[in-house]
Amino acid sequence: MLTPSFPTDDPILVAQYWAEGFYVDDRDPGYRILNINTCADFPSHPGPAASQDDVDAHLLHVERGSISVDRLAKIEAALQGLEPKVVNIALMHHHPVEHARHDLLKDTYGPATNGEKLLDLLERAVNCGRWMLVHGHKHIPNFTVDGGSAYSPMVLCAASVGGHLWQPVAAVARNQFHVVEFETARTLGQPITRGKVLSWAWSFGHGWRPAPPTTGLPSEFGFGALNDPRDLADQVAAALDARGVEFDRWSSILSEYPLAQYLGPVDMSLFEDRLETLGYLLERDRQFAVTTVARKATWT
Numbered sequence: 001m002l003t004p005s006f007p008t009d010d011p012i013l014v015a016q017y018w019a020e021g022f023y024v025d026d027r028d029p030g031y032r033i034l035n036i037n038t039c040a041d042f043p044s045h046p047g048p049a050a051s052q053d054d055v056d057a058h059l060l061h062v063e064r065g066s067i068s069v070d071r072l073a074k075i076e077a078a079l080q081g082l083e084p085k086v087v088n089i090a091l092m093h094h095h096p097v098e099h100a101r102h103d104l105l106k107d108t109y110g111p112a113t114n115g116e117k118l119l120d121l122l123e124r125a126v127n128c129g130r131w132m133l134v135h136g137h138k139h140i141p142n143f144t145v146d147g148g149s150a151y152s153p154m155v156l157c158a159a160s161v162g163g164h165l166w167q168p169v170a171a172v173a174r175n176q177f178h179v180v181e182f183e184t185a186r187t188l189g190q191p192i193t194r195g196k197v198l199s200w201a202w203s204f205g206h207g208w209r210p211a212p213p214t215t216g217l218p219s220e221f222g223f224g225a226l227n228d229p230r231d232l233a234d235q236v237a238a239a240l241d242a243r244g245v246e247f248d249r250w251s252s253i254l255s256e257y258p259l260a261q262y263l264g265p266v267d268m269s270l271f272e273d274r275l276e277t278l279g280y281l282l283e284r285d286r287q288f289a290v291t292t293v294a295r296k297a298t299w300t
C-alpha cells in the first residue's frame, strides 16, 4: 500500500519482492539487479507478556536479518540460465558476512543468517558475470572481496547518508554517499567488471565534500583488479628509476599501467606503501585525488 511503490516502480517486481522476498530486475540490457528483502522472515513481536529471553531472541533476529535456505534455492534457480552482463548488483539491507570493523560497533548479533551462503551462490553464478553486493545497516562504510576465485563477489558496505552516528563509530566515519561507476567497454587485458567508487562526506558547516581521509571510504577508489599491488608498484618504480626522472603525472602512470586504477582501497594502500619503500611518494590535490608520483626528497 506504499505510495510511491517500494522498492521499484514495476508492479510485478514489487509484488515479487513482498511475496517471495527478492526479485531479479533484468529489464535493462546494461545491468542486472538482484534485490533481496533480508527482513522478509522477521517474526512478529512475542507480545507484552513475553519473557526477556523471548524478546532478546526476537531482537537478535531483527538485528541480523536473514536469507532462508528456501529463498536461496529460489534465487539460485532465478539466476540459472541468465546471460552474462558486466554489471550485476545484489542489493540488501543487512551485511552478508561479519564487518571487518566489528570492534567499533558494540554489537553482538553478527551478519545476516545464511549471508555467506548467498555470497557463495553469487560466486558460482558465473554465467551472470561478476557480482557486487551493496548493503547498509553498519554505518561504517567498507569495501571487501569475499570468496576464493576471480569471480568472488565484491561487497560494498554503504555508509549512512543521514544517520546520527554514535561513538565510537563517529570517530572513524561520517555520513557519506557513494557513486559507483562501471566501465562497460570490453578491453582485453583488463577485468571484465571494473570501475570506481566515488564518495562524499558530510561535514557540519561545510556540507558535502569529496571524502577526506578518516571519514570512511576514500574520495575515490577502484575495483575489479586482481593484480598484486606490490608487483605493480615495483614496475612503476623500476620504470621511473630507469628513466632517471624525479616525478611523473599520475595520468601518465595510469595510461602505462591501467590496472592500477582498478585496485581496491586496501590494495591501493599496499601499492602506496611499497612505492614509499622504493623511494617514491604519491602526491594529492586538495580534493585528495592523486596527481603525481614523485621521488622522495633526500631530506625526508
Ligand SMILES: [Fe+2]
Pocket (backbone or CB within 6 Å): 093, 136, 137, 138
Ligand atoms: Fe539496519
